[in-house]
Amino acid sequence: xxxxxxxxxxxxxxxxxxxxxxxxxxxxxxxxxxxxxxxxxxxxxxxxxxxxxxxxxxxxxxxxxxxxxxxxxxxxxxxxxxxxxxxxxxxxxxxxxxxxxxxxxxxxxxxxxxxxxxxxxxxxxxxxxxxxxxxxxxxxxxxxxxxxxxxxxxxxxxxxxxxxxxxxxxxxxxxxxxxxxxxxxx
Numbered sequence: 001x002x003x004x005x006x007x008x009x010x011x012x013x014x015x016x017x018x019x020x021x022x023x024x025x026x027x028x029x030x031x032x033x034x035x036x037x038x039x040x041x042x043x044x045x046x047x048x049x050x051x052x053x054x055x056x057x058x059x060x061x062x063x064x065x066x067x068x069x070x071x072x073x074x075x076x077x078x079x080x081x082x083x084x085x086x087x088x089x090x091x092x093x094x095x096x097x098x099x100x101x102x103x104x105x106x107x108x109x110x111x112x113x114x115x116x117x118x119x120x121x122x123x124x125x126x127x128x129x130x131x132x133x134x135x136x137x138x139x140x141x142x143x144x145x146x147x148x149x150x151x152x153x154x155x156x157x158x159x160x161x162x163x164x165x166x167x168x169x170x171x172x173x174x175x176x177x178x179x180x181x182x183x184x185x186x
Contacts, residue, residue, distance in 0.1 A: 007038055008046045012055075015069050020105060026059060026066030081110040083154045085147050085170065089163045092119040112155040115143045117166040134158075144170060 004012060014036055018024045032043045047067060050056040057068045086107045108114070111134040116123065121138065137143045139159065147157035161168050 004049070005046075007042055008049065010036060010038070011043060011046045012050070012069070015067065019069060019071075026068045028064055028066055081106055081156050083151055083156055085151045085157045085159065086111075087168070087170065088158055088160045090120070090160055092162045092165060107156065107158055110156045111158040113137065113143075113147055113150045113157040115139050115147060115157070115159045117159075117161040117168065119162040119165040120160050123160075139166075139168060 011032060014032060015027055018027050018031070029040060029043050029047070032038065033040050036043070047056060050069075051058065055070055057070050059066045059068070088104055088107065090104070114134050114136045115138070116136065117139045137146070139161070144159075147159065150157040159168060159170065
């Protein structure tokens with residue numbers, strides 16, 4: 001695992017917060033210096049370390065350089081999710097991954113199987129942005145049975161649906177543990 005200084009961890013968390021919570025695709029050095037009150041030289045040094053570690057992408061826009069974390073190269077929280085089947089109630093208009101909570105993001109990242117309903121059929125590519133490298137399938141009885149098998153083997157399966165539009169049925173049985181997570185769109 002890559003070791004970061006306290007300032008490095010602050011920059012890393014700031015960039016994740018700006019992307020996941022605020023919905024910004026990129027941040028600038030000026031943003032970080034202003035918001036974090038860290039010297040520009042320190043920020044640039046940290047960004048160079050993150051880039052060298054393969055955790056950062058740079059993009060130029062005119063004379064400005066913008067930075068974005070490469071979430072697919074992180075493995076921060078996948079181990080914190082208990083095995084089971086998770087039901088993520090996500091309204092269809094929610095931006096993925098920008099509007100996801102950290103908990104929902106962690107669940108998606110640790111999934112072996114993601115099942116989506118009709119209201120999320122157009123978001124398959126967006127689930128990959130949330131670093132879901134799992135098998136992605138449409139909702140069906142066979143897919144639910146496969147989710148049971150994934151959970152019984154000690155892995156995570158996720159059913160993404162919109163409770164306002166989709167009717168889903170997940171029968172209760174052992175060893176299936178089901179956790180409901182509701183994301184409200186403001």
